[in-house]
Amino acid sequence: MSIIDAAASVFCREGFAGANIDLIAVEAGVSRQTIYNHHRDKEKLFMAVVRDLTERCNAGIFATFASFPDQPKDLEADLIGFAVRMNQNCICNRDGRFLRKLIQTEGERYPELFAEWRDQGPGRTWPALAARFARLAHAGHLAVDDPDVAARQFLALANAELQTTFMLGGMPSEDEVLQSATHGVRTFLRAFGKRRSAAAVEKQLASA
Amino acid sequence: MSIIDAAASVFCREGFAGANIDLIAVEAGVSRQTIYNHHRDKEKLFMAVVRDLTERCNAGIFATFASFPDQPKDLEADLIGFAVRMNQNCICNRDGRFLRKLIQTEGERYPELFAEWRDQGPGRTWPALAARFARLAHAGHLAVDDPDVAARQFLALANAELQTTFMLGGMPSEDEVLQSATHGVRTFLRAFGKRRSAAAVEKQLASA
DNA sequence: ACAAATTTAGACAGTCTTGTCTAATTCGTC
DNA sequence: GACGAATTAGACAAGACTGTCTAAATTTGT
Numbered sequence: 001m002s003i004i005d006a007a008a009s010v011f012c013r014e015g016f017a018g019a020n021i022d023l024i025a026v027e028a029g030v031s032r033q034t035i036y037n038h039h040r041d042k043e044k045l046f047m048a049v050v051r052d053l054t055e056r057c058n059a060g061i062f063a064t065f066a067s068f069p070d071q072p073k074d075l076e077a078d079l080i081g082f083a084v085r086m087n088q089n090c091i092c093n094r095d096g097r098f099l100r101k102l103i104q105t106e107g108e109r110y111p112e113l114f115a116e117w118r119d120q121g122p123g124r125t126w127p128a129l130a131a132r133f134a135r136l137a138h139a140g141h142l143a144v145d146d147p148d149v150a151a152r153q154f155l156a157l158a159n160a161e162l163q164t165t166f167m168l169g170g171m172p173s174e175d176e177v178l179q180s181a182t183h184g185v186r187t188f189l190r191a192f193g194k195r196r197s198a199a200a201v202e203k204q205l206a207s208a
Numbered sequence: 209m210s211i212i213d214a215a216a217s218v219f220c221r222e223g224f225a226g227a228n229i230d231l232i233a234v235e236a237g238v239s240r241q242t243i244y245n246h247h248r249d250k251e252k253l254f255m256a257v258v259r260d261l262t263e264r265c266n267a268g269i270f271a272t273f274a275s276f277p278d279q280p281k282d283l284e285a286d287l288i289g290f291a292v293r294m295n296q297n298c299i300c301n302r303d304g305r306f307l308r309k310l311i312q313t314e315g316e317r318y319p320e321l322f323a324e325w326r327d328q329g330p331g332r333t334w335p336a337l338a339a340r341f342a343r344l345a346h347a348g349h350l351a352v353d354d355p356d357v358a359a360r361q362f363l364a365l366a367n368a369e370l371q372t373t374f375m376l377g378g379m380p381s382e383d384e385v386l387q388s389a390t391h392g393v394r395t396f397l398r399a400f401g402k403r404r405s406a407a408a409v410e411k412q413l414a415s416a
Numbered sequence: 417a418c419a420a421a422t423t424t425a426g427a428c429a430g431t432c433t434t435g436t437c438t439a440a441t442t443c444g445t446c
Numbered sequence: 447g448a449c450g451a452a453t454t455a456g457a458c459a460a461g462a463c464t465g466t467c468t469a470a471a472t473t474t475g476t
Contacts (some may be wrong), residue, residue: 015313021464031424036465039322089370100375105223105313107376114376122372149391156368160360164330168315168322183357191398196228229434239454244435 003035004029008049012098014171016046016106024179046106047113053099054117060090061125068132075141076189083158090170091159100167126151142192150192157184211236211243216257220309220377224254224317246305254314255321261307268298268331276340283349284397291389292365302377309377334359350400358400365392382389 001009006028010019021042025032039045063086069078090096099117108113126148133154134147144150161180165172172180209216217228229250233240240347247253272293277286298304307325335354341362342355352358368387374379380388386392 011314012361015225016221017223020462032464033466034423035424036424041465101312101376104309104377108221118372118376134305146391149395152368152371153365153392153395156364156371160364161357163364164326167311168314168326183354184361185362187357187399190400191395228432240435241437241455242453245452249435 001028003038003045004049004052005037007045007103008053008098010105011046012101013143016042016084024058032047047110049111050099050102050110050117053095054101054120056095056126057090057099058120058125060093060095061086061127064089065125065128065132068129070132072136072141075193076185079154079185079188080178080181083154083178083185086155086160087162087172087177087181088174092162092177097171100166129154138180141194143194144192152190153191154184157188160184209236211238211246211253212257212260215243215253216306216310217316219254219257220306224250224281224314225391230259249285255318256308258310258318258321261310262328264303265298265307266328266333268303268328269294270336272297273333273336273340276337278340278343279347279350280344284393287362287393287396288386290387291362291393292385293379295385295389296368296382297377298384300370305379307375308374309338309410337362351358351402352400361399362392362396365396368392 005022007019007024010024010027014023015022019042021035024045025035026106028035035045041049064082067085068082069075072078082199091100103114104119130147130151133142133144133150136142137144137147141148159166161183162172162176165176210262211232215227215232218232218235222228222231225251227250228287229240232253233243242251247256256274270289275293276290277283304388311322311325338355338359341352341358342351345352366389367374369391370380370384371404373384376379
């Protein structure tokens with residue numbers, strides 16, 4: 001395991017103040033001195049960790065965006081699939097959980113660092129997702145007034161049932177993710193879906 | 209400021225490991241020895257803080273539940289009001305923010321303590337909220353299949369636009385809370401509202 | 417195989433923190 | 447005012463951690 005990865009793990013478990021450089025060294029399989037050689041001090045190491053996590057998470061998010069159903073065949077199924085991928089590959093994976101925890105625990109202590117995250121993260125991903133929904137609406141698949149609101153609500157709904165697990169830093173099971181995404185997308189489409197056929201309604205009620 | 213309140217403040221700002229008993233003493237306006245007299249050690253003090261916050265938050269939540277619109281006059285306005293009260297009095301206030309942060313930062317370190325919170329908090333409040341929605345549905349105001357899912361989604365939608373602020377431990381402005389609640393409830397009612405009149409749709413679109 | 421660069425183990429000073437102890441002071445109550 | 451309980455300031459030992467230093471060992475490139 002690289003120094004950065006080990007540091008991320010320890011910083012997350014113990015917090016910045018509680019993190020022990022010796023422990024990071026052991027976990028990374030290097031000597032303490034090597035850490036001090038690569039990263040001047042604890043704070044610099046911490047910054048490097050956050051930067052690394054932010055980059056990787058953003059890369060993952062944009063990669064997942066590429067699989068957004070721009071021309072959906074089955075809108076509900078396609079959006080559920082997208083929500084699941086979003087959760088599994090960006091929000092519930094190691095990097096996502098670690099970054100979220102570091103932001104929550106140390107965000108107030110390093111305003112400029114996390115302002116950078118905010119600009120590079122949500123500041124870029126939310127509008128990008130909103131644009132996808134706007135295109136979907138323009139193509140007649142959705143009835144959306146405000147794509148920004150819709151994008152935020154889509155993610156909120158997809159994660160609605162994972163909140164408690166997230167709170168405690170846990171990793172939801174695949175089944176929980178699928179459940180939450182399914183319920184969330186169904187509600188999303190009840191609100192923003194267009195011309196739902198009677199058959200679709202029937203099917204939805206039957207499988208609830 | 210009481211010892212517990214000062215301790216809550218410092219534990220939140222600095223984390224358990226980073227919290228300094230001397231600082232808590234200064235902030236509480238007592239000597240360090242008094243803290244050790246009342247609470248045997250740092251860990252016991254921390255436990256007392258979490259217990260206190262959990263109790264107060266639960267009390268606030270159930271108090272707010274009493275204002276749930278069981279017989280709504282204007283369902284949208286009443287639900288928005290409820291969502292705003294929920295946010296202002298339970299989620300965004302001092303106790304709510306502190307408890308959330310402590311759970312996020314130290315939850316994994318004290319499983320039994322936060323299991324207690326989980327049982328007393330979400331474990332009791334979510335079903336209680338679900339029961340309200342079930343009653344609303346039974347009275348013909350909503351079309352809800354699964355009240356538990358609806359309750360979780362209601363809260364997720366009401367907070368959808370506050371997530372970034374929550375992440376960094378910030379306190380959203382009254383306006384942000386109202387905005388998020390308004391958008392959230394509108395979407396909720398688009399999904400679960402019954403027999404929406406054409407006039408209501410028009411009004412909603414006009415004010416968007 | 418050799419030389420340079422990197423890594424390692426361990427010791428080390430300096431700082432900080434917890435939790436205890438003691439003696440003096442303040443407070444509440446009669 | 448007097449007495450017992452609570453609080454205070456400060457010193458203190460024990461332990462932990464950071465960041466530096468040195469000399470030996472290991473890796474790397476040629």
